[in-house]
Amino acid sequence: MPLVNAKEMLTKAKAGHYAVGQFNINNLEWTKAILLTAEELKSPVILGVSEGAGKYMCGYKTVVGMVTAMIEELNITVPVALHLDHGSYEGAKKCIEAGFSSIMFDGSHYPIEENFAKTKELVETCNKLGLSIEAEVGSIGGEEDGVVGMGECADPDECKMIADLGVTMLAAGIGNIHGVYPENWPGLSFETLDAIQAKTGDMPLVLHGGTGIPDDMIKKAIALGVSKINVNTECQLVFAEATRAYIEAGKDKQGKGFDPRKLLAPGTEAIKAKVKEKMEIFGSVGKA
Numbered sequence: 135m136p137l138v139n140a141k142e143m144l145t146k147a148k149a150g151h152y153a154v155g156q157f158n159i160n161n162l163e164w165t166k167a168i169l170l171t172a173e174e175l176k177s178p179v180i181l182g183v184s185e186g187a188g189k190y191m192c193g194y195k196t197v198v199g200m201v202t203a204m205i206e207e208l209n210i211t212v213p214v215a216l217h218l219d220h221g222s223y224e225g226a227k228k229c230i231e232a233g234f235s236s237i238m239f240d241g242s243h244y245p246i247e248e249n250f251a252k253t254k255e256l257v258e259t260c261n262k263l264g265l266s267i268e269a270e271v272g273s274i275g276g277e278e279d280g281v282v283g284m285g286e287c288a289d290p291d292e293c294k295m296i297a298d299l300g301v302t303m304l305a306a307g308i309g310n311i312h313g314v315y316p317e318n319w320p321g322l323s324f325e326t327l328d329a330i331q332a333k334t335g336d337m338p339l340v341l342h343g344g345t346g347i348p349d350d351m352i353k354k355a356i357a358l359g360v361s362k363i364n365v366n367t368e369c370q371l372v373f374a375e376a377t378r379a380y381i382e383a384g385k386d387k388q389g390k391g392f393d394p395r396k397l398l399a400p401g402t403e404a405i406k407a408k409v410k411e412k413m414e415i416f417g418s419v420g421k422a
């Protein structure tokens with residue numbers, strides 16, 4: 135199946151009260167692990183690519199080439215969207231040109247009027263080309279220079295303004311943050327989420343920073359209109375842990391254990407297990 139945009143899978147998810155996972159990719163192993171798990175579980179999936187990861191993988195065209203070829207060679211039949219994560223205005227344009235099926239334009243750091251104008255322009259381009267587009271209102275916290283922010287809450291009226299531009303999905307800060315949550319994190323603001331959903335109706339809402347949010351909060355967020363959940367750090371943590379265990383056990387020094395296909399295998403399996411766990415919690419299993 136060729137790449138699809140995220141509109142249909144998220145509309146179904148919102149109506150069916152489950153969420154589709156966006157799992158960020160970093161290389162071939164990541165991509166393979168996520169695609170195979172989605173196929174095994176018959177789950178729709180969104181592959182997220184940050185601008186940094188895009189650069190690391192030698193540019194957006196390389197990413198499109200790898201992902202589309204892998205879908206074909208692995209006989210992946212479930213819907214797969216290839217999505218730019220936290221794109222800049224320029225990055226969004228490059229991904230559109232390279233063949234991504236979905237983009238996020240993160241204009242949250244612009245004044246609302248400028249975020250509005252740039253989002254509007256990109257919505258028009260995406261509509262013309264049949265791509266889906268995610269916008270963000272209220273910045274999502276995270277670690278910056280060693281300081282972990284507690285996560286802002288978006289203004290529901292601003293959310294409605296951006297939603298009305300015709301975006302496919304909307305990321306709104308509800309106290310969520312990227313990376314690992316600090317111990318004194320007060321939790322998600324369901325009051326804000328409820329107010330945003332009341333203003334934006336059928337619009338699929340996106341929860342960023344899925345790593346370490348307790349499962350019961352995830353389920354409550356889905357019940358309140360979240361239809362896409364981004365997972366990134368969690369896959370990185372389990373990959374690193376499994377790779378470290380392999381090295382610390384001295385397996386790279388046994389026989390041909392230094393072969394990269396062996397060395398990277400435990401980490402790849404760990405990503406598969408994590409993606410499976412998430413798809414089960416999100417309720418997307420069997421929804422492809």
Ligand SMILES: [Zn+2]
Pocket residue numbers: 220274312342343364
């Ligand atoms: Zn994010």
